[in-house]
Amino acid sequence: MRGVLGNKILNATLAGLNDPVDAKLQNIPAFTLGESHSDINAYLISDRFLESGSYLRLDNATLGYTYKPHTTSIKSLRFYATGNNLFVITKYRGIDPEVNLGGLTPGIDNQNFYPKTRTYIIGVTANF
Numbered sequence: 001m002r003g004v005l006g007n008k009i010l011n012a013t014l015a016g017l018n019d020p021v022d023a024k025l026q027n028i029p030a031f032t033l034g035e036s037h038s039d040i041n042a043y044l045i046s047d048r049f050l051e052s053g054s055y056l057r058l059d060n061a062t063l064g065y066t067y068k069p070h071t072t073s074i075k076s077l078r079f080y081a082t083g084n085n086l087f088v089i090t091k092y093r094g095i096d097p098e099v100n101l102g103g104l105t106p107g108i109d110n111q112n113f114y115p116k117t118r119t120y121i122i123g124v125t126a127n128f
Contacts, residue, residue, distance in 0.1 A: 001058050001059070002056075004097070004098075005054045008107065009050070009051050009099055009107055009109055010051075011050075011092075012110040013095075015043055018032050018043050018049075020035040020036065021037065021040060051092050051093060051094075052092060054090065054092075055090035055092065057087070058086040058087050058088075060083065060086070063081050065080075066078045067079070074127070075127040075128060076126075077124060078124065078127075080122070080123055081122045083120050085117065085118045094109045095115050
């Protein structure tokens, strides 16, 4: 497990999608439903899109069991299940609170993030 506490993220992705005028033409975030339809500046980046970037993430976990059968041909069998990127606990409304903290735009989620994949692996290891 790992996490971050106390940082802020500018959710520029939400700001860019926050255009109540386009509500009749395209999908909009639920956040935009509370905006006035006459607000033509709703998409402009301001501190109202500054959000808590604190999170707790379970990166990977493995659960296994080793079985030693009473045979001469097989010494042991290990059954296991592994998961990566199992969950994230956060109040951040964007895709992922783990944004780039380097480069030209540190701490800004600006529509340039591909979500992390979640993987599950099950397997058996045999020792002869």
